[in-house]
Amino acid sequence: MIRRLVAGLAVLSLAGCFFPADRGRVVENRLDGLQADNQKLRTELQETRTKLEEATAQLQTALDQLDRASRTTGANIGVKVDTALQDVAVLRGQVETQSVKLQEIETKIAAGPSITSTPEPRKEEFKRPDDPKEFLKLADEKAKAGEVATARQLYAEFMKKWPRDEQIGEAHYQLGESFFGEQKCREALYEYGKVIQEFSKTRSAPMAYLHSSECFKQLKMTDEARLALEELVKSYPKSDAAKTAKTRLADLRKKK
Template sequence: MPTFLPRAVAALVVSVCLLPAGHAALFEDGEARRAILEMRQRVDSLQQSQQRAGDEVRKLGEENAQLRRSLLDLQTQIETLRVEQSKLRGQNEQLLRDSAELQRRQKDIAQGVDERLRQFEPVKVSLDGQEFQADPAEKRDYEAALAVFRTGKFADAGAAFAGFLRQYPRSGFAPSARFWLGNAQYAVRDYKEAISNFKQMLAEAPGHPRAPEAALSIANCQIELKDTRTARKTLEDLVRAYPQSEAAVAAKERLLRLK
């Protein structure tokens, strides 16, 4: 705290003490007391003013310190909010990426489900001049057996077609499968089984486009078995039943050779 007030009081006292004796005598006791009281009042007033000024200074210092703390707290809060905002922005970006990935996976799953369902949905098939609905598995197995036949592995092809007919006895592929089964058996010289399958095909699907060929194949098997008489009758029946077919033309030629 400043010390100029005590020094001023001391100087005033010294100045009074140093007055010449003649002048001091001029003061009466009452005037001296009044002068002392006024001086004390002035000193007290100065001290109070100084104290108030000191209090104001301290108050301003405290307010300044509080303001600095408030500013620091505000700056800390702003920085915290900035960090939280950055985290939220990162989380939002991650959520967007996760959402996009989830949508992509859902789309892939939906496509996979659709593809699997399509594997079981009937498909339209056009075969040997006929159209029908078949399961994809039927179509796949029939085409696989036919592919084996075309490689010349007739025994394997016969087994494949026989298995197909056991698994899909009412399939739209059945007449064609039985026709190729008979041909596979003919190729391995199993003529009796071939005749049996050709006849069964004719009994189940007499109007099938390959029925005339099946009848001609029966006659060929009978010829291989040296059953000429039965073969001739089979050829004659073929000509009567399917007179406009290419098989009927071939049957007439065979009949000429058999006479």
């Protein structure tokens, strides 16, 4: 029974759509894309500037040739002047084209998203307790105060800083509760799954089962929802959560 329940949690975990790391990668990919776009524009800008300088130099040479041709005497003076005029016209067109392109690129760079202006994620500016119990207490207080993002950040920091602390299971449970309160069941189930599989002796383990059942129900995984209740009653028969589970199981039997 417990294996099937854990399998249900594992399937949701393997789906991968709710891991915080995935959201982090989306941001990183977006920043990488912006950096690539900026670099491409700057490279194009440099190339355009070079072409403009070359075209301008060629135009000046053509103008000098036109000036010399206009001072030439002889039968072929008309041909020389016409040729020089054609060269000047072509080069002026190239200069104008490169100038317009240069202005467009500069406008894009000025108006485009700037990597340096992108705000970087940072820790909330307040003192963190050095004691793990006080640290977890602070996270719980932030969660109760409705500062969910800050609470989640603190729970994550707690797990990283004290991975073997006796309260680690509670940190996972409370993190799951922060998602459960927003009806983000997949995220919640991932954390509840951690409690059920790795920290079954933590005091909130019975509630992890109970809320897992509710999440499975919302996801229309009715068999898993029932199994969570049955395992809760079996593993924690004297808990308050088990009393609720018994009532819900009785209701399910009546509906059959």
